[in-house]
Amino acid sequence: MRSARTIFLFAAVFLLATNAFVRSVPADDVAGRAHKLQFSSIVIDTHDDTTQRFLSRVPFDLGKRNPDGSIDIPRMREGGMNGIFFSIWIDGHIMGPPAIQKALDQIDAVRQNVRKYPNEIVLARTADDVRRAHAQGKIAAMMGVEGGHMIGNDIRIVRIFSDLGVRYMTLTHFYNDEWADSSTDKPAHNGLTDYGKDIVREMNRQGMLVDISHVSDKTFYDALEVSRAPLIASHSSCRAVCDHVRDMSDDMIKALAAKGGVIQINYEKSFIDQAYKDAYGKATGGVVETINQFRKICGDDEDCFEREGLKLEKSLTDEGKLPHVTWERIIDHIDHAAKLVGADHVGLGSDFDGANMPEGMEDASKLPKITEALLRKGYSEADVRKILGENTLRIMEQAEKVSAEMQSER
Ligand SMILES: [Zn+2]
Secondary structure, three states: OHHHHHHHHHHHHHHHHHHHHHHHHHHHHHHHHHHHHHOOOOOEEEEEOOHHHHOOOOOOOOOOOOOOOOOOHHHHHHHOOOEEEEEEOOOOOOOOHHHHHHHHHHHHHHHHHHHOOOOOEEEOOOHHHHHHHHHOOOEEEEEEEEOHHHHOOOOHHHHHHHHOOEEEEEOOOOOOOOOEOEOOOOOOOOOEOHHHHHHHHHHHHHOOEEEOOOEOHHHHHHHHHHOOOOOEEOOOOEOOOOOOOOOEOHHHHHHHHHOOOEEEEOOOHHHHOHHHHHHHHHHHOOHHHHHHHHHHHHOOOHHHHHHHHHHHHHHHHHOOOOOOOEOHHHHHHHHHHHHHHOHHHEEEOOOEOOOOOOEOOOOHHHOHHHHHHHHHOOOOHHHHHHHHHHHHHHHHHHHHHHHHHHHHHO
16 A cells, blocks of 8 residues: 555656656757857847937937837847947938938947947957957947948948948938939939949948848849849848838849848838738828928938837827737748748848837847747758858858959959
8 A cells, every 4th residue: 555655656756747848848948949049149130220329319328228229238138139230321311411421420429339338349340350249248230321322422432431330331221312223212223323333343342241222123133233242131021921112022032142142131010011011001101101201390300200100100000000010920031031042041130220110029139039930940050040140241251252352453
């Protein structure tokens, strides 16, 4: 009797232990692997509009956890994000010398704000700089100029921006500039003008990545033909999943990948979810029309555009005019592009602090969800590492190599 009870107790404990084992291991295994992968990888986001906050009248401290927005050092640390491209952006209607002046204000603001936290974040120019920062446990900060209008139609400014640390330039923003057509404006140049092609070559010579997010399809194909280095789409998603002109068609993604380029998936709700895009268009006339309205309210106060955007989004959502979009939509776009051209050609370009984020991806601290979702979909750890940052480092290295070749040809 005593021994029967002992056996019973022993069996019960064994069964409980086995059950606990069976229940917890599969879930914890993937979550555990994802956590380890995220926090050992170089995780680079190629498009963040946090720069506007540095110049805002509302005080913003990069080193403190903020109750709003998506990016600051504590939340980047929490999400394992250790590479960031701060976007240099001004409204596309500002051109000529005032555009250069304002771009320089922002470049200076990024450099000054980064230098406040030398133990946490450092300015980086090259892929090696990024790897060195990672080895030291620091975040690598880079800059991308979002719109060719900021060079004031003067190719020499490309060299000056490059010397100041700008590592990519988006050829246009929402409007055509003097030498390239935008996807959200009426064609005026049939893609890139001859001067625009010279600008692309100068960018190659400087080792500055040529960014084709925002540009018209014709500008994309022209840039692809002219550029000696692979192109980057710093923040674009897939038209096959959400039909928006800001996104890339499958043919464009294939052509980009065939020349070694990378599409960095944008998380903006209008670019990733068809129902949301349609409803937003119906309620507001679309993203460019909305920006035109904001200009009337904001003038040249860039910070105000962001504020107005969030306000409008919230009121339309509260009125039930916009459907809910959850973060898993981002995974649909990553998966679509990776299935189309391989994991070597896909990356992350959130548009944090400059766009409407889907539910569950409110800020940088949420990034490990992407890694876990990709592992659950069956992506290998090596492929996830590429998507998280290694692909971006690869095209930076390629751009640096092309630059060295072109400099020696002089
Ligand atoms: Zn943009």
